[in-house]
Amino acid sequence: MEQRDGGVSPIEFEPVTDTDREVIARQLGRPPRGLRAVAARCPSGHPAVVQTSPRLENGTPFPTLYYLTCPTLCSMVGTLEASGVMREMTARLDEDDDLATAYRRAHESYLAQRDAIEPLGHQVTAGGMPTRVKCLHVHLAHTLACGDGVNPFGDETLRWLRAEGWPMGECMRSA
Numbered sequence: 001m002e003q004r005d006g007g008v009s010p011i012e013f014e015p016v017t018d019t020d021r022e023v024i025a026r027q028l029g030r031p032p033r034g035l036r037a038v039a040a041r042c043p044s045g046h047p048a049v050v051q052t053s054p055r056l057e058n059g060t061p062f063p064t065l066y067y068l069t070c071p072t073l074c075s076m077v078g079t080l081e082a083s084g085v086m087r088e089m090t091a092r093l094d095e096d097d098d099l100a101t102a103y104r105r106a107h108e109s110y111l112a113q114r115d116a117i118e119p120l121g122h123q124v125t126a127g128g129m130p131t132r133v134k135c136l137h138v139h140l141a142h143t144l145a146c147g148d149g150v151n152p153f154g155d156e157t158l159r160w161l162r163a164e165g166w167p168m169g170e171c172m173r174s175a
């Protein structure tokens with residue numbers, strides 16, 4: 001999956017509705033900033049991940065392109081982070097060349113998607129990419145937005161969530 005310079009088009013996500021904007025404000029406890037699209041939804045339909053503009057309305061750079069908003073997912077990922085798993089994940093990057101390569105590709109893909117919207121003039125992405133694992137909310141948001149096989153630690157986080165019984169409660173399809 002080599003990317004050609006300048007050949008990356010932004011992924012087209014669903015436009016944001018007024019209802020989405022209200023739900024996201026409740027999820028975050030504040031009005032969303034730089035909201036560009038709903039990048040993923042939980043099975044019950046509420047927004048799970050938003051895509052945020054590389055610059056907020058006031059011009060402030062916002063390098064985190066995909067932001068996890070579902071409170072259930074945020075809480076569960078917080079529990080996983082508190083177990084110390086990020087230290088172990090970062091250590092595995094030194095031992096597993098395939099994993100390190102996949103993680104660097106995740107970083108490159110994230111940056112290419114952001115640059116396709118608006119370049120920020122630097123290559124800092126989010127979540128510790130490409131050499132450390134610092135925020136699993138970022139990685140899960142990346143996986144939910146872009147699908148399996150893009151971000152190895154987002155994929156691992158999603159597998160852990162499913163093993164823990166997610167989707168559950170408000171996140172579960174009610175039909």
Ligand SMILES: [Zn+2]
Pocket residue numbers: 042046047048070071072073170171
């Ligand atoms: Zn949810």
